[in-house]
Structures are given as structure tokens and as C-alpha cells.
Amino acid sequence: MRFTANKNKILKLNGGFIFVIVIFFALFLRTYKLDIRPMHTDEAVHAIKFGELLEKGTYTYDPIEYHGPTLNYFTLISAYLSGEDNLQNISEVTLRLVPAIISLLLIASLLLLYTKNNIWLILLTASLITISPVFQFYSRYYIQEVLLVTFSYTSIFTFYRYFLTKKILWLILSGMLVGLTFATKETSIITFFAVFTSLFYFYIISKDFREKIKTPKFLIILSALTAASIAILFYSSFFQNPRGISDSVLTYFNYFNKAGNNIAHKQPWYYYINLILFSKTDLIFYSGIPVFIFTIIGFYFAFTDKREIENIYFFKFIAIFSITQAMVYSFISYKTPWLILNFWIGFLILAAFGIFQLFAMLNNKFLKTILSVFIVLVFVYNIYQLYLTSFKYPYQPENPFTYYQPTPDIILLSNKIISIAEANSDSNNILINVIVNNNDYWPLPWYLRMIRNVAWNNHVPNNIYKFPIIIASPNFEDEIINKLYSIPPPGKKNLYVPLSQKYFSLRPNIEIRGYVQKKYYDFYLRSFENNNL
């Protein structure tokens, strides 16, 4: 008896120690070379939006774009810790640290599921989430999705903790996380729908569940009030913008419309299945099938196994929660790859559960060895794919997780523009005009944030000749040249040269060109020479 007790203690200690290692490994993966990938359009948009909060101290919720305010407010912490107090100083690393660190919270929060004998299941789940290539990739992405996923899953974990312990603290914490979920992104409505679908299922089919979930009304109200308070706090910009509260509801008119009518992001219903299960390009062969096999096994054990399985409600709940989200997101024609995280995390939890149950079911040592070898191979394969997608080919269009991702061209172009501007004696006031179809010039505003006077256009203005530097889509070139040389009087028509003879792309296959007044180009050449003397 004594030996068994000691053995359990040792196992728990080892499990705890390994869990810490997993967290540190995740920390390394999430934060290593965070600036390896150029800023995506969405990241740049959020970064510039955050700049207003950082510099002016104001945030106004916009019900049309940008999503909820939590990303911006949490970035304040990151900026404060990095000692960066204006947009020009902010780095990609500071911004991306926010989703990266919050993604670790999701992994760490798995400990909330800890009961007596499930430390190895928690470890397995934590490991699978840590090495998930898709979760890793978007944990280094300055958008709301990882925050949404973390807050929604941790709110479930904390609620489950309350379910196990009946301690009010967990219920209040769960309420707070629900509030954060709502304050993160409008698509949280899908999360809530999936939660209620899952709860409804149990309420209908399980008397035992109905008994266990019984919660005093005042606690439910307390939890709901906590959630509402957190959401109000964020949407009202901490009471600076009360209109944000009503806008957080009115926004759904916009998003329901966007979900069905946005042609640019329209994808078939099987888009997420394709994305996660099989993708082969010249550079990467990606497949989530090995993990997904265990997810199916997890589903099987969750719903068909007759044995008394610890935490079975939790896994059943996660199964319905995930599959509901998968169905809703697949049904909506507006699709972006990071949305997959909302249900893929649930699938990973079920995969770990499937593996664990499979081990428990197998009596044969040989079969257990075979399964162990297979699992090790799955882990190695996932880590290798994580390496390919996050570190080796982080911006290449062949990477299945990149989505209209700008290439390092954008950095080269921006650096050249900045160098030309800086070579001028009045570099702070140099005028730049950026002209791109449909105002689709992002992420350039992020990369040119150092320059004060940039005009952003979707047409060629008549005063274009007043701008020493012009950046434009190729289709505007004729009109630009025409206006440069026809509008000013003789003697005032400045000669322009291309910014570079190199092909620059804003995003793959979307060319962008630059033109600079010869005088300014000469200044640049001289500064270049002086720097190299």
C-alpha cells in the first residue's frame, strides 16, 4: 500500500515536472524568432489600431471592422513591459507576444482538469496542443483568434472545475472568461451557440447531468453579471466610450451580412477539412490525419464506451462543442484558416483522450508497444511539420496556413522607401503617396509608420507631382506618368526614376511599384556612399 502511495506521488511529481517542461517548450516555440514572418494585413491593421490606444490612450470600438478590444488592451501590457510608448517604437515581437503568451495560458489551464489519476492525460493533451502546427502558427499571429480560443476553452475548463469542486471562485472566473470571450471577437456568438448546444444535449439526455449541474440561481446571476461587467468594461473602453456597449450588439447586423456576402473569403463547406487533413505543395506535405484518427477514437470512447470513465462529461461536452463549431464554421461561406482553431483545439483534446483510452483498453504489451511507437512517430511528424510551417517556410504561399501573406519583399520595399526618405535633409516631412486598388495597401501602413506624411489613395490625385515618392499598383503607372508630366508647367516637371528595378510584391502575385524624384534618388545614392565610406 505504502509503495503504491509513493509510486503515485512520484508519478504526480514526474507528471508535474514534465508539464513544466512542456510549458517551457511551448514558450520557446511560441516566442522564438517571432518576427520571422512579415506582418500580415490583418496584423498590420490591428497594430495600427493599437497605436491609437498606445499613443492617445483612447480606443473606440468599431462595429464594422477590427473585432473586439481585448487584443488591443492586452497589448498595452506587452508594450509597457517592452518599454515601448509609441507606434514607431513598437516591434512585431511586442505585438505577437500577446497571442503567443495567451496561447500558453490555454495549455497551462489544462491543469484545471486535473483530478486524481489523469495527470498523464493532461500531459498528453498539453503536448498535442503545444506541437499542433496550426495552433503554433496562429499563436504567433497578431490577431484575435488565439485569444478567443483561449478564453472560450479556459472558460469551459474553469466551469468544469466548478462542476467538480462546486467552489464559487471557479464559477466567477468562468464568468470573467466568458466576458473576455465576448469582448474578443464577434464570432464568440458561435462559441456560445456551441456551448448551449452541448449543454442542451446533456440536459435532455442525462438525468445525472441535470442533477450535477444544478447551480443556485444567485450564482448563475453572479456569474452572468461578472461576464457582462467584463464585456461592458472592454467594449465601453473602460467607460470612455459608452456607445461601444450597444455597438457590441449592433455589430451582429454587420457580421451576419459579412458572413454570407463576402466574396473575397468565400470558400466551400469542406474548406477546413481540406486545410487540416491534407495539403501538398512543392514545399510542404501537411496532414493532420494521424492526429485526427485519434480524435475519431476519442469521439468513439466519449459516446459509446460503457465503462465508467473519469471526466466523461467533459469529453462529451468538448466533442459536441467542437463538432457544433466545426459544422457552423463550415456552413458559413466566409472562411479564413485561423477560424479552424475554434474546433481543432477540441479535436486535439479528444485525440489525447482517444490515445489515453486506447492505452487503457489494450491489455497486450506488444500492442501497447506498437501504439507507443506510432504515437512517438505522430509526435515527431507534428514537430517536423511545425518546424516547416512556423520556421522554415513561415511566409511562403506553399505553407497551408499562410493566407494572402506578404513576403519579405514588403520589408525590402519599405526599407528602401525609408532609406530614401532619411537621405533627404527634411526626411520627417517628405511626402509619399501610396496608390493601390481598393485601398488594399496593407501592411504598408505598418512598415511606413516611421514616416509622417504618407497619403493613402485608391486613385491618382492631380497633385501627384508634388510627391517625391510614389508607390502604386502597376495599373496606375500610365495615369501617374501622364499627370506627372502634363499637369506641372514646363520647368517644374520633375524627372522620376523607378524606386528599384527589382520586382516587389505586396502579396504573392500582387505587384507594387515605386517611383522617386531623381533629385531624391540622388540624395539617397550620396547617403549610401557616405555610409559605406
Added chain:
Amino acid sequence: MLRNKNILFLLSFSILLIFSQNIFAQDLVPIKIDLPKAMFVGTPTNMSIEKLEKPLGKPRPPFLAPKGTKNVALGKTVFSTDDMPIIGEIEFITDGDKDADEGYFVELGPFTQHITIDLEKEYNLYAILVWHYHKQARVYFDVIVQVADDKDFTKNVRTLFNNDLDNSSGQGKGTDWHYVETSEGKLIDAKGEKARYVRLYSKGNNSNDLNHYIEVAVYGK
């Protein structure tokens, strides 16, 4: 022999010209210029010259110009302060040939000399490209480029480029920088000036006191 060679070059150039005009008639902007091969020979000498731009070491980008812009100086008459060149012919300056070899450049006497190109009618001028001599990494002094409405440069004289920093050539003190001659030629912004006559001054170079021209191309329409 030299004459035959010139005829051959003229023929080749004419073909090139016809071809290039066809291209210009389409959408060829920015304008690309056929450039001669780089011909730096010999050990370069140290250059301690005030306000000196060094060669870029890679091709300069072409310039942008309105459709229909072409070298309006091609084959046009050139006048010079030295009408008895030491080497070559004045006509070489607008023959379209930019090679640095013997037989392609004209050598004018020492001190300040200038050449004047008569474009035969007024043009809107956008750019001027000058090749003095690029067989060596030379710097020519007092490079001044002007346009005017008359041959004697008394009416409506406009200075487009001037690196005569001490006004030793008497056309005013310049603010432009010296530069090293390369096969790229020196690109000068003509600011869209309307003019018939183009004049270029120079006053020797860092290697000797003589003045040289391989080619001057004036882009306008």
C-alpha cells in the same frame, strides 16, 4: 576603313532606332536606354574631389517619361567652341554610339569648352544623358547643362545642371555634385523645359585638361 565602320554603325543604329521607335509607340515607359559595356581600364587613381558622387556599381534605374518620348538629339547638328577637335568628329556626339573605344569619342581642347546641340525645333525636354568618357573612372569638372531659345544662349537660358562649384567657367556657382563617368551616362533632369538648344560645358577632367564627349542624348517629345 573608319568610314565603312561608321556607315555600318549608322545602319545598325538606324535599325535599332526604328525598332526602338516602334517600342516607344507602344507602352515603353519607363524608358530603357541601350547602354554600352562598362570599359574601365587601367589602375584607378585616387580621387580627392570635393562633393563627389561615386558610381553606384550596379545599373541605374531607367527614368520615367511620357509616351512618345525619344532621343530628339539623334543625328542633330552640334556646334562646338573647339571646331578643330584633337581626336574624332563633333558629329560623334549625336550619332547614337556610346562606346568608349577609340573612334567613338571626340576630344576638345583644354580649359572651358562647350558644345551646343540644335534640336531644329522646340521640344518638351524630360531628360538629358551625357557620356563624356568612360574608359577610365574620370571626373569632369564644371559640367554645366543649359537650354535656351537661341543658338547663342541669350534668350531664356535655363540651367539644368551645374557642378562648377567655384564659378570658374562663369555660368554661376553650381550646387550639383561631381560624378564619376560610367557607361551608364549621367542622367540629368530636364524638368520638362521647352527648348530648341541644349548646351553643355566642361573644363577638363581629373586625368588631364582636355574635354571629351562620346554621346549626348536629349529625351523629349
